[in-house]
Amino acid sequence: MKCSYCQQEIIRNLTFKEILFPLLIKRERCVFCQQKFEKITVPACPTCSKPGWSSSCEECQQWEKRYPDYEFCHQALFRYNEAFKEWIYQYKFLGDFRLKTTFSAEIQEYFSHKKGWLVCSIPLSKDRFSQRGFNQAEAFLQAANVKTIPLLEKKVESLPQSNKNRQERLASPQVFGPTEQTFKIKNKKVILVDDVYTTGRTLFHAAEILRMYQPEKIQTFSLAR
Ligand SMILES: [Zn+2]
Ligand SMILES: [Zn+2]
Incomplete structure (x- = not known):
C-alpha cells in the first residue's frame, strides 16, 4: 500500500x-x-476551530455582529501549518489530483457522524474549474465516499484570495447563487465544505444564500484552519 x-x-x-x-x-x-500534519485539539474556538482560543475568537465575534441571526458553527480538522500549505499547493495549484485521498481516513471519520445531513462543497466558477480540472473540495469528499449535492453555483470569478489582504477579503462581494436543487434543503441539515478556512468570507457568503431556503441548520467544515 x-x-x-x-x-x-x-x-x-x-x-x-x-x-x-x-x-x-x-x-x-x-x-x-x-x-x-497537526490535528486541531482543544483549546480551539468553539465556533470556528481557531487554535488557541477557549471561547469565541475575535473573528467570530465580528462575524456575529454582521450575521446576528446565523448560528455559525465551523469544524476544521488540521492546523494550516507549513506542511498543510505545501500539501494544498501541490494539490490545488499544481493540480496533483492523486492527493485527493491524503485525508480520506479523517474525512470519513468526521462524516460518519453526519448521517442525514446534506453535504455541499464550495463551487468553483466555470473558468476556474476548466483551468484546474477539478473542484478540490468536491474531489476529497468523493475520494472519502461522502455523497454531495450541488446547492450553489459560483456566478463570477473572484480574484485569487491569496493576493488579497484580510480587509480586502472581508470586503469582497457575494459571488454565489442557488442551483435548481437548493429548494431541497428546506428543514434539512446542511454542511458546507471548503478546503481551508481563512477569513470565513467564502463560507459566510455561501451560507447567506442557503439560509434564504430555510434549512433546519447549517454547519461548515474545512480540512484546515
Ligand atoms: Zn472563532
Ligand atoms: Zn508519506
Missing part, C-alpha cells in the same frame, strides 16, 4: 479483517506524513 501523500510504500501487516475484506483497507499516510 502506498502513502496517500508522498506515495512511498507503507510496510505493515494487514489486519485479519483487511485480509477478509480488502475493500476495507483505507488510504493512509506513512508515519512521516502522519506527523507533519
Whole structure:
C-alpha cells in the first residue's frame, strides 16, 4: 500500500479483517506524513476551530455582529501549518489530483457522524474549474465516499484570495447563487465544505444564500484552519 501523500510504500501487516475484506483497507499516510500534519485539539474556538482560543475568537465575534441571526458553527480538522500549505499547493495549484485521498481516513471519520445531513462543497466558477480540472473540495469528499449535492453555483470569478489582504477579503462581494436543487434543503441539515478556512468570507457568503431556503441548520467544515 502506498502513502496517500508522498506515495512511498507503507510496510505493515494487514489486519485479519483487511485480509477478509480488502475493500476495507483505507488510504493512509506513512508515519512521516502522519506527523507533519497537526490535528486541531482543544483549546480551539468553539465556533470556528481557531487554535488557541477557549471561547469565541475575535473573528467570530465580528462575524456575529454582521450575521446576528446565523448560528455559525465551523469544524476544521488540521492546523494550516507549513506542511498543510505545501500539501494544498501541490494539490490545488499544481493540480496533483492523486492527493485527493491524503485525508480520506479523517474525512470519513468526521462524516460518519453526519448521517442525514446534506453535504455541499464550495463551487468553483466555470473558468476556474476548466483551468484546474477539478473542484478540490468536491474531489476529497468523493475520494472519502461522502455523497454531495450541488446547492450553489459560483456566478463570477473572484480574484485569487491569496493576493488579497484580510480587509480586502472581508470586503469582497457575494459571488454565489442557488442551483435548481437548493429548494431541497428546506428543514434539512446542511454542511458546507471548503478546503481551508481563512477569513470565513467564502463560507459566510455561501451560507447567506442557503439560509434564504430555510434549512433546519447549517454547519461548515474545512480540512484546515
Ligand atoms: Zn508519506
Ligand atoms: Zn472563532
